[in-house]
Amino acid sequence: xxxxxxxxxxxxxxxxxxxxxxxxxxxxxxxxxxxxxxxxxxxxxxxxxxxxxxxxxxxxxxxxxxxxxxxxxxxxxxxxxxxxxxxxxxxxxxxxxxxxxxxxxxxxxxxxxxxxxxxxxxxxxxxxxxxxxxxxxxxxxxxxxxxxxxxxxxxxxxxxxxxxxxxxxxxxxxxxx
Numbered sequence: 001x002x003x004x005x006x007x008x009x010x011x012x013x014x015x016x017x018x019x020x021x022x023x024x025x026x027x028x029x030x031x032x033x034x035x036x037x038x039x040x041x042x043x044x045x046x047x048x049x050x051x052x053x054x055x056x057x058x059x060x061x062x063x064x065x066x067x068x069x070x071x072x073x074x075x076x077x078x079x080x081x082x083x084x085x086x087x088x089x090x091x092x093x094x095x096x097x098x099x100x101x102x103x104x105x106x107x108x109x110x111x112x113x114x115x116x117x118x119x120x121x122x123x124x125x126x127x128x129x130x131x132x133x134x135x136x137x138x139x140x141x142x143x144x145x146x147x148x149x150x151x152x153x154x155x156x157x158x159x160x161x162x163x164x165x166x167x168x169x170x171x172x173x174x175x176x177x
Contacts, residue, residue, distance in 0.1 A: 026070040030062045045071045055103055069100075076104075077120040081112045094120045131159075132177035138170045149176040 028039060036047045036059045049071035051057065057068065079090060087110045091098035102108070104121045112118065134145055142165050146153050156162065159175040168174065 026072070027067045028070050030064055030066040030068060032064055034062055035059075036062070039068070039070075043070050075122050077122045079118055079120055081114050081116045081118060083114045085112050085114070086110045087112065090118070090120070094122065096121055131175045134174045134176045136168050136170055136172040136174060140168065140170075142168060145174065145176060151177060 028034075028043070036050050040047045040050055047059065050068065051059065053069045053071045057066075062068075077094070079085075079094070087098050087102050087107060090112075091101045094101075100121050101118075105118045132149065134149065136145075142153055142156050142162070146156050153165070156174065156176065157165070162168070
């Protein structure tokens with residue numbers, strides 16, 4: 001019974017994810033004279049919505065050049081955390097920004113507990129993303145490349161089907177994200 005329920009929930013979540021394909025995150029770069037009130041009016045939303053979508057901002061201390069996430073109609077899906085899930089893997093699976101996934105669930109790190117129910121901000125569906133490619137240069141190591149792209153060595157090995165960490169060479173193209 002639990003498998004059937006989980007399968008139905010998964011199909012439902014995936015079908016909802018496809019609906020949200022057009023709503024990419026939109027940002028506003030603060031310019032002189034911008035206030036949350038003027039921005040809310042400009043984008044047809046509220047100051048409270050701006051505060052909800054931009055945790056940590058101070059309404060009376062906007063800085064020129066600061067990027068603010070423009071509120072959109074929220075569309076949530078839900079995911080029951082499975083063993084091995086983390087925010088990075090779920091963000092990739094649901095194709096939403098990882099920082100937005102964390103913010104939507106008040107998470108400070110990448111770890112999730114199996115069995116928890118988390119919200120997926122599918123109103124920020126990114127669509128099918130092209131993989132990020134790195135061309136190996138002389139002196140590159142997998143560790144250096146992983147650090148540069150903020151991924152793990154294990155991910156690099158898996159994405160590129162590399163069996164030995166010594167098996168990269170200059171000119172080789174690697175998937176790094």
